[in-house]
Amino acid sequence: MATIREVAAVAGVSRSTVSLVLNDSPLVKAETREHVLSVIKEMKYVPNNNARSLSNKIMNSLGVIILSEQGDDEPDGFKRETGLYSSGILNGISDGLADTDYSVVIERYNVKKSGGELPKLIRTRRVDGAFVIGSLYDREFIDKMKQSGIPFCVVGVGLPETEYDVVWASPEEGVFLSVKHLMEEGHQNLCLVNCPETFISHEDRVRGIREAEKKLGLRFDWNMAVSTESNTGEGGYQAIRKIWESGYRPDGIVTANAHIALGIMRYFHEHNVRVPQDVSIVAYEDNALCDYAYPALTAINIQKKLCGIKAAEVMLERLECIGKPYSVVKVEPYLIKRNSVKTRND
């Protein structure tokens, strides 16, 4: 590998000059710059990032901390969670950073198992900033992250905060959109299968229903709001069983995610309830599961990739100006119609 020294030698300038053109300094005459650049290209010179970082304290790396849960991807059947969630966001971040000099380094991190230690990425200060993906964090984690002094952006989930950057899609709006669609297609007797109460988004969804009551004139029977034990197919299956066995017969169901929706579908399959003829379903967090289900699930798409791209933008701005006020950018969810909602024409 060529060094800056050699480049300087063949270009007939000092190392400083090469360094200045490398760093787009305005101090270099255009002519000189062009010349140096051509030599660099010719020699296929690429600066040593370690030397650079050592001297300027910029790592040129951004971390992605993927909050994971115990047994995240164990193959334990219908109950399992999947790694679907983070990949769209990760792709977005990666794409959003593709034209920069930042490399993206990932770390899976389990808040509960961490014993209070921050992710290695942060502790060893290998990154200039970090993205936090996933909802499995708590106050304490956030506090420690702040103490680290490394800027971070929470993406995909979370509540609007003012103590850090966040890019998210609001479950409240997702629920609202779901209800709106169901009502427009003539449904009146809705049911909400919410996530477990322990999740921060639980309340957010309840607000979505309230909004619909207010703005759309929804008449909602709160006995029709249930929470799952877990965000899984099994969770959805059991939740709808409770509803069904209690004798309730909603004509439209709003769910908290795709797995839950599929669990509900399974219950219906087994009990000869037809979707969408007898009951309609809207899923949340549209993904391949919705697409490939039968019937294909009408779903709220929360634009995960776009969330990632926006997060990259927010981070880049943050690094540009470390003291600027925190951003809260909302990414609008949209509804994608497939075949799990009975329409007025059906």
Add this chain to the structure above:
Amino acid sequence: MATIREVAAVAGVSRSTVSLVLNDSPLVKAETREHVLSVIKEMKYVPNNNARSLSNKIMNSLGVIILSEQGDDEPDGFKRETGLYSSGILNGISDGLADTDYSVVIERYNVKKSGGELPKLIRTRRVDGAFVIGSLYDREFIDKMKQSGIPFCVVGVGLPETEYDVVWASPEEGVFLSVKHLMEEGHQNLCLVNCPETFISHEDRVRGIREAEKKLGLRFDWNMAVSTESNTGEGGYQAIRKIWESGYRPDGIVTANAHIALGIMRYFHEHNVRVPQDVSIVAYEDNALCDYAYPALTAINIQKKLCGIKAAEVMLERLECIGKPYSVVKVEPYLIKRNSVKTRND
């Protein structure tokens, strides 16, 4: 941040000594080591990785190159591919490296769009080694990677080679296992819905059938082997349509992936063919889609996470001993029974 200098000062030793204990050198007296270690802990000293790398040429980073395709995750419905593939492997790699000092940096890379340029990770020499995930590579890419001098390991797919390390699950074995299961459950009239012919695994699957002919006495009608246009639901749908419209009526179908299997299921749903009563299906690359399908798909699980873990091991060994012969480790696929295959008891 404390530096090695300060640690040395409070420990009352020279910087070299601190460095030596940092690097587990046997040159340091046990007593001294303990003392230095305790000071390090107390001061919460963490070595500057850039300084370290600058001097010893070790990056302490491993790259994951995720081969992606144009429009990888565009939301264009039933035809789309998903990011499901790489995440299991990525998790495995990440876990396999969790107890080391390596950080893992990812880069999405499109061979076709690269214009012959290697991934930035490689060009800028930011990593000590790289994992290559995905089947979208060609001879030229491999050659260039080899020229870079950075060791790499192809994981998840590929053919046994001797010019680089590879960790993979053999589609041949997957097909063989599928056929074996179907035959054991009394199926005789099998159909293979293979991937597009352009994929390297296409031939491998054909070999799987041949093996079954030889070892299991399968009688296979080669008119019942079709290839999809793409590895998608749409691909599977169209492929089985061709078969069905030709009048063939297999009693068991072996597929090249889960999306294809689900496309086939959709065709059957629409044509009132019952799974598994009328025809059985075995999917490949078990994932959440199989689990949540209705009926849940019996599938070949290729242990992606394990592939990742093994790849991490292979890489660690490679870095330990750069000249050792290339490894080809096969990860055994296994069949997971769900409800898409009619059993003898049914």
Add this chain to the structure above:
DNA sequence: CTGAAAGCGCTTACAG
């Protein structure tokens, strides 16, 4: 077993 010294390849005031 330990210390003094050179060197890794950059950046960045500072002089000119």
Add this chain to the structure above:
DNA sequence: CTGAAAGCGCTTACAG
């Protein structure tokens, strides 16, 4: 606009 020099925080022969 350009060059000489110090410094970033480590590692690694080399002496001792």
